[in-house]
Amino acid sequence: xxxxxxxxxxxxxxxxxxxxxxxxxxxxxxxxxxxxxxxxxxxxxxxxxxxxxxxxxxxxxxxxxxxxxxxxxxxxxxxxxxxxxxxxxxxxxxxxxxxxxxxxxxxxxxxxxxxxxxxxxxxxxxxxxxxxxxxxxxxxxxxxxxxxxxxxxxxxxxxxxxxxxxxxxxxxxxxxxxxxxxxxxxxxxxxxxxxxxxxxxxxxxxxxxxxxxxxxxxxxxxxxxxxxxxxxxxxxxxxxxxxxxxxxxxxxxxxxxxxxxxxxxxxxxxxxxxxxxxxxxxxxxxxxxxxxxxxxxxxxxxxxxxxxxxxxxxxxxxxxxxxxxxxxxxxxxxxxxxxxxxxxxxxxxxxxxxxxxxxxxxxxxxxxxxxxxxxxxxxxxxxxxxxxxxxxxxxxxxxxxxxxxxxxxxxxxxxxxxxxxxxxxxxxxxxxxxxxxxxxxxxxxxxxxxxxxxxxxxxxxxxxxxxxxxxxxxxxx
Amino acid sequence: xxxxxxxxxxxxxxxxxxxxxxxxxxxxxxxxxxxxxxxxxxxxxxxxxxxxxxxxxxxxxxxxxxxxxxxxxxxxxxxxxxxxxxxxxxxxxxxxxxxxxxxxxxxxxxxxxxxxxxxxxxxxxxxxxxxxxxxxxxxxxxxxxxxxxxxxxxxxxxxxxxxxxxxxxxxxxxxxxxxxxxxxxxxxxxxxxxxxxxxxxxxxxxxxxxxxxxxxxxxxxxxxxxxxxxxxxxxxxxxxxxxxxxxxxxxxxxxxxxxxxxxxxxxxxxxxxxxxxxxxxxxxxxxxxxxxxxxxxxxxxxxxxxxxxxxxxxxxxxxxxxxxxxxxxxxxxxxxxxxxxxxxxxxxxxxxxxxxxxxxxxxxxxxxxxxxxxxxxxxxxxxxxxxxxxxxxxxxxxxxxxxxxxxxxxxxxxxxxxxxxxxxxxxxxxxxxxxxxxxxxxxxxxxxxxxxxxxxxxxxxxxxxxxxxxxxxxxxxxxxxxxxx
Numbered sequence: 001x002x003x004x005x006x007x008x009x010x011x012x013x014x015x016x017x018x019x020x021x022x023x024x025x026x027x028x029x030x031x032x033x034x035x036x037x038x039x040x041x042x043x044x045x046x047x048x049x050x051x052x053x054x055x056x057x058x059x060x061x062x063x064x065x066x067x068x069x070x071x072x073x074x075x076x077x078x079x080x081x082x083x084x085x086x087x088x089x090x091x092x093x094x095x096x097x098x099x100x101x102x103x104x105x106x107x108x109x110x111x112x113x114x115x116x117x118x119x120x121x122x123x124x125x126x127x128x129x130x131x132x133x134x135x136x137x138x139x140x141x142x143x144x145x146x147x148x149x150x151x152x153x154x155x156x157x158x159x160x161x162x163x164x165x166x167x168x169x170x171x172x173x174x175x176x177x178x179x180x181x182x183x184x185x186x187x188x189x190x191x192x193x194x195x196x197x198x199x200x201x202x203x204x205x206x207x208x209x210x211x212x213x214x215x216x217x218x219x220x221x222x223x224x225x226x227x228x229x230x231x232x233x234x235x236x237x238x239x240x241x242x243x244x245x246x247x248x249x250x251x252x253x254x255x256x257x258x259x260x261x262x263x264x265x266x267x268x269x270x271x272x273x274x275x276x277x278x279x280x281x282x283x284x285x286x287x288x289x290x291x292x293x294x295x296x297x298x299x300x301x302x303x304x305x306x307x308x309x310x311x312x313x314x315x316x317x318x319x320x321x322x323x324x325x326x327x328x329x330x331x332x333x334x335x336x337x338x339x340x341x342x343x344x345x346x347x348x349x350x351x352x353x354x355x356x357x358x359x360x361x362x363x364x365x366x367x368x369x370x371x372x373x374x375x376x377x378x379x380x381x382x383x384x385x386x387x388x389x390x391x392x393x394x395x396x397x398x399x400x401x402x403x404x405x406x407x408x409x410x411x412x413x414x415x416x417x418x419x420x421x422x423x424x425x426x427x428x429x430x431x432x433x434x435x436x437x438x439x440x441x442x443x444x445x446x447x448x449x450x451x452x453x454x455x456x457x458x459x460x461x462x463x464x465x466x467x468x469x470x471x472x473x474x475x476x477x
Numbered sequence: 478x479x480x481x482x483x484x485x486x487x488x489x490x491x492x493x494x495x496x497x498x499x500x501x502x503x504x505x506x507x508x509x510x511x512x513x514x515x516x517x518x519x520x521x522x523x524x525x526x527x528x529x530x531x532x533x534x535x536x537x538x539x540x541x542x543x544x545x546x547x548x549x550x551x552x553x554x555x556x557x558x559x560x561x562x563x564x565x566x567x568x569x570x571x572x573x574x575x576x577x578x579x580x581x582x583x584x585x586x587x588x589x590x591x592x593x594x595x596x597x598x599x600x601x602x603x604x605x606x607x608x609x610x611x612x613x614x615x616x617x618x619x620x621x622x623x624x625x626x627x628x629x630x631x632x633x634x635x636x637x638x639x640x641x642x643x644x645x646x647x648x649x650x651x652x653x654x655x656x657x658x659x660x661x662x663x664x665x666x667x668x669x670x671x672x673x674x675x676x677x678x679x680x681x682x683x684x685x686x687x688x689x690x691x692x693x694x695x696x697x698x699x700x701x702x703x704x705x706x707x708x709x710x711x712x713x714x715x716x717x718x719x720x721x722x723x724x725x726x727x728x729x730x731x732x733x734x735x736x737x738x739x740x741x742x743x744x745x746x747x748x749x750x751x752x753x754x755x756x757x758x759x760x761x762x763x764x765x766x767x768x769x770x771x772x773x774x775x776x777x778x779x780x781x782x783x784x785x786x787x788x789x790x791x792x793x794x795x796x797x798x799x800x801x802x803x804x805x806x807x808x809x810x811x812x813x814x815x816x817x818x819x820x821x822x823x824x825x826x827x828x829x830x831x832x833x834x835x836x837x838x839x840x841x842x843x844x845x846x847x848x849x850x851x852x853x854x855x856x857x858x859x860x861x862x863x864x865x866x867x868x869x870x871x872x873x874x875x876x877x878x879x880x881x882x883x884x885x886x887x888x889x890x891x892x893x894x895x896x897x898x899x900x901x902x903x904x905x906x907x908x909x910x911x912x913x914x915x916x917x918x919x920x921x922x923x924x925x926x927x928x929x930x931x932x933x934x935x936x937x938x939x940x941x942x943x944x945x946x947x948x949x950x951x952x953x954x955x956x957x958x959x960x961x962x
Contacts (some may be wrong), residue, residue: 039580042953043800045573045681046560048714080796080843082820089799140806223912270843275685275793277715 001286002202005230006210007165007195008157009226011149011172013182014126014190016059021125021149022049029188033131033142040145043087048276051076055149056280058181059123062151062292063100065175066118066296068133072282074099074157076123076274082269084141085112085128093152094122095271099280105175106165106299108317116124116168117156124444126150142419145189151181157196157207157357170321171194174298185360192217195225199435208233209243213250213257225250229257301326309333309448324361328368336372338379345371349392366395374402386459387411414461417469420453423461427452428477446470480505481642481731482959485699488645489547492539499539499594499648503532503726506552506596510643513962516624518616519638522565523597524607528552529843531594538592547702549592553645555600558605559690559775560679561585568681569601569613569631572801572808572827582679583711584648584690596644600634603829604798605683606656608901609891612831617888622927622958626885629659634665635693641962646694646703650680652687653786654672654880654905657917661880661930664919664960666947667693668700669905671937672912673718676711682797684790685716689910695959697948698916699723704940728941729948734768736946737873738933743779744878747903752923757879760920760931764877764946774869774876779907783899784928785862786906787835788842788855794837796843796863796958826917834895835852863911875946878904880917880930904932916942918947920954 003421020027040047063070077095103118128143134383153172159165173191177183184191198210213229216222227252233243247266248257296304298320305326307315320326325346332342350371354361374391377383383391383406394405406412414420427449428435453466480502483491491497507525514520514946535550555561558568560582567573581589588595602612608619610633619624621641628637631650636659639647649656651669660667667946668691675690682688692703704725711717740761745754761771803809803823810822828836843853869876881901891898907917913934920931935943 001549040580042805044560044578044580044806045568045576045800046558046679048678048716050713050715079794080799082799082802084802084804087800089802090796248772268845270796270840270845270848272792272796272848275716276682395709431751460554 003199003230003234004202004204005155005160005238006198006200007159007226007227009153009155009159009165009169010194010196011153011155011169012192012194013062013176013184015055015149015151016180016183017052017054017058017149019052020147021052021055021123022147023145027148029185029190030143033144034291036144037146041087043089044145049092049274051277051280052149056282057290059099059121059151060264060282060287061179061294062153062176062181063103063121064287065179065181065289066100066103066105066121066153066172068100068103068118068121070100070282070287071097073097073279074282075276075279076243077271078274079271081268081269083127084139085130085143085146087146091125091127092274092277093124098122099282105157105168105369107159107164107171109164109167110350110443112334114164116158116164117153119156121151121153124152138194138277144224157198161332162223162230164227166219166223169222171298174323178296178297179227184369186217187358188215193222195229197226197229197233199237199440209245212242212247214247214260216250218252220251221252224252225257226257228255232257245259260280268278274277298326309339309343311340311343313370315340315347318347319343322361328364328371331368332372334372335369336375338375341375341379342372345375348433349389353396366399367399370395370402372437377402377406381413381415382406383411384413384459385465387413389464411460414457415465417465420457420461420465421473423453423471424466424473427456428473435474438474446474479642481509484695485645485702486553486718489549492550493543498532499536500529500532502550503528503552503594503596506643506645509641510596513641514643516619517621517637518618518629518641519600519634519641520554520570520597521567521600521615521634524564524595528594529724530595533590535592535594539658546591546706547598547605548588550594551645552594552596553588553649554596554599554635554638555585556601556632556647556649558601558650558681558683559584559648560681561595561598565598566681567598567615568605569603569615570828570832571614573615573806574733574808576807580679583676584707585679587707587709592714599632599644599649600649602631602633602655603832604681604794605631605652605655605688606794606835607834608654608898609888610634610885611888611892612658612829614829619888620885620927621962622664623885623925625887626927627662627888629662629881630736631655631659632667632693633659634680636660636665636667639665639693639695640960642959646692646699648690648707649693649912650683650688650690651905651909651910652683652790652895653902656691657692657880657905657915657930657932658901659931660917662885662928664928664958665693665695666697666700666916666918666941667691668704668916668940669908669914670704670708670940671718671914672909673706673716674722674914674938674940676709676714676717678711678713679835682793684793684799686793687786687790689909697916697944697951698726698729700916701729701948704944707924708940718938723941725940725944728945731945732768733764733946733949734943736764736769736875736947738764738769738771738875738877739869739873740771740877740896741776741779742773742789743776743902747879747882748900749879749882750884750923753879753882753884753929756921756923756929757877759960760950760954762878763950767949767953771877774863774872774875776869776907778820778858778865779903782862782907782910785855785858786910787838787899788851789859789910791835791839792842792852793839795836795843798828798832798836803827804840837867852855858911862907866907866911866913874936874942876934878932878934880889880904880932884923884925884927884929900902907933912944913937916943916947918951918954920950
């Protein structure tokens with residue numbers, strides 16, 4: 001039987017505010033355990049929360065950027081449960097009146113545009129972190145993260161494949177980055193997703209029973225978890241089994257998920273309105289101000305790149321997926337003419353370097369002008385494409401101007417015909433056997449000779465010049 | 478002259494006239510605590526050393542400048558759910574019997590700025606739940622008028638200390654009557670300010686949408702003086718009202734001629750003893766004599782005040798008290814198998830019966846399947862009760878009635894009957910449900926010589942009218958006697 005996979009996401013994004021949601025403590029990542037805390041975020045007896053206005057502003061920004069409606073009146077609620085990382089034994093969140101609702105994000109998969117519905121976006125606070133000391137068996141608690149503001153973005157069950165999930169998630173991540181709502185550093189846990197997934201026979205109208213996989217913190221993990229869970233559910237049904245509504249934990253190392261708790265064991269969170277906080281009222285003017293502060297979003301930028309720079313759609317999509325990368329590209333493009341070449345460098349060597357070093361585009365160690373300068377050096381024949389890769393590596397390591405690197409390291413292309421002729425003659429003298437082969441019609445061996453010449457000149461000889469001198473000299477044999 | 482029998486106003490005047498020093502004053506209070514508190518049980522912690530040190534500093538301030546705040550050098554006690562930096566804040570519970578807070582409540586900072594001197598922390602019903610002070614983990618508070626009787630609660634220590642001359646004034650908290658009821662039982666003045674008038678920052682939460690801090694004093698004028706010190710907007714409390722706060726003492730001597738006072742019919746049918754009813758009606762007559770216009774009004778939903786109060790306050794409490802889990806501070810069970818066992822044992826051992834009863838009640842009311850029938854319905858009725866009062870205040874400026882239907886009962890008398898105990902809140906709880914202000918003023922005694930309290934209820938943020946009327950009454954009622962100890 002053919003099956004259809006139905007997927008919805010709950011995405012948690014840490015907001016890029018300076019201070020926590022209900023107190024003045026810093027949201028900065030890292031820091032010694034329990035140093036970014038105060039009586040308020042530690043849940044001391046008698047403390048009260050005061051809502052950080054920026055949190056509401058950022059959440060509204062995320063809502064507007066995902067085509068949500070903004071509630072003129074919303075409230076905060078307590079979600080009650082016991083866990084040591086939750087100092088008040090309740091999480092302040094929003095239950096029935098979220099700040100943003102009824103939005104959508106358009107994603108493109110296989111050339112088709114698909115609308116993914118956003119059910120709601122609400123604000124809430126993050127919990128602390130438990131650290132299990134394997135040596136002593138103790139559990140230690142770090143409350144630094146406790147009270148860091150989050151938005152939870154809940155989608156409709158509109159996705160049908162891992163590819164759609166990836167496309168949606170990447171798009172959402174880009175939007176959050178562009179708006180500055182979140183830094184989206186997945187490795188620091190500032191963006192994470194829960195996946196709700198069910199399968200049903202193709203053509204069936206009702207949804208199947210869904211499972212939820214919690215806290216997936218890389219795109220790779222999300223995609224793999226979706227693929228694996230879809231497969232597991234289909235095979236369960238194929239073999240006559242039943243899907244149980246449950247929460248599952250994804251083990252990315254093993255590539256498997258396992259059951260955490262069933263529906264019966266689910267918490268009764270006993271939500272009720274947070275009496276220590278007033279309702280949130282958003283007036284028209286404030287919303288207009290926020291709307292005006294939203295910068296150009298990835299879709300608009302992509303279209304502009306295609307139109308203004310004439311780069312292919314693929315390039316534009318690739319570059320605009322990350323705001324920092326797009327900003328880098330745009331800066332580089334300002335000071336260069338060969339924009340396609342800049343795009344190629346970004347998609348190729350630069351992205352590879354970032355991946356290999358596990359860095360974000362914001363951490364590129366040289367400035368955009370240097371990339372366009374590098375392209376300029378190639379285009380004006382000052383260095384060869386091959387040498388350019390060396391120069392790029394030096395730029396990465398030192399952050400220096402590529403022109404200075406070329407001078408310092410003497411990497412300029414040799415166009416001096418006498419010098420090149422000298423090397424050609426040396427190489428010919430050292431390889432009489434190859435010359436014989438060529439004379440016998442083995443034209444391929446010319447390539448070997450060129451290789452030898454380039455090696456002797458350390459790649460600096462202009463290949464065009466090498467080829468013509470070599471042909472000339474070979475004539476003489 | 479017994480320095481501990483003076484009002485704040487008298488004390489302040491005499492301190493400036495150098496009739497006695499702040500040190501002599503503080504010593505007099507400390508001696509009295511030393512002598513009598515063993516039989517009353519008002520204090521959980523007495524900070525003598527600090528008070529004696531403070532006394533010298535405050536004397537210097539008075540010597541240097543007579544224009545220092547009225548409260549300069551006045552010794553006070555704080556209910557033990559008001560957070561004090563570096564000083565045990567137990568909430569009358571084993572759960573917090575080792576809790577030394579790292580910060581001060583806003584009201585504590587305000588009193589410090591006003592140069593008042595803290596004598597110690599006052600006994601209370603555990604987590605402010607109760608109205609007899611028998612649920613304190615430490616000890617019950619005995620009524621200074623009759624040591625076999627309860628002080629009332631939950632601010633029992635505060636009322637008893639002020640009544641017995643063991644504090645110049647005290648701050649209590651009132652969630653359903655916890656300032657006014659013990660004030661009534663102990664024959665002192667207790668004001669529950671409008672919700673939002675006094676900061677709750679640093680006041681250990683029982684029921685967040687009801688809790689208010691307020692003064693317990695020997696007379697109405699003192700109450701106004703303390704309100705001047707503690708009321709005001711606090712940016713650390715989101716429910717604190719950002720409005721102009723008046724000088725409360727300015728209302729004291731204003732005329733009450735023509736003031737419209739309503740007696741809610743239902744308050745006189747709330748199981749009042751004959752003595753209480755007689756004293757309250759006598760008080761109404763006094764107001765008429767002073768030129769006020771007294772009429773009967775109706776608050777038809779009065780009978781729902783108790784269920785609404787206990788449902789919502791317990792629901793909030795179940796969440797507010799969840800943080801006492803043995804993880805971060807406070808009591809922790811000594812032996813446990815795992816995290817669930819740690820929670821279970823810590824909370825089973827750390828909380829007393831009344832607190833557990835409310836947590837269970839509140840958890841139940843919020844549980845899925847019961848939420849609509851209990852919590853949500855209670856919220857709707859809360860709204861209706863609000864409308865009831867709004868209508869009443871369209872007709873009158875103040876409401877008048879008993880604070881409590883009875884006078885102080887015997888220790889242990891109602892210990893096995895929580896429901897009967899709850900019914901005693903009938904005239905006080907709805908003031909918190911709606912967020913109004915209310916004051917209890919002594920208005921006579923019953924046949925056994927026990928104090929009866931008169932309650933006046935005012936519009937939100939109209940403490941001025943309340944104080945004005947109470948002050949006028951107090952002047953003609955001449956009821957400032959203190960119990961013989």
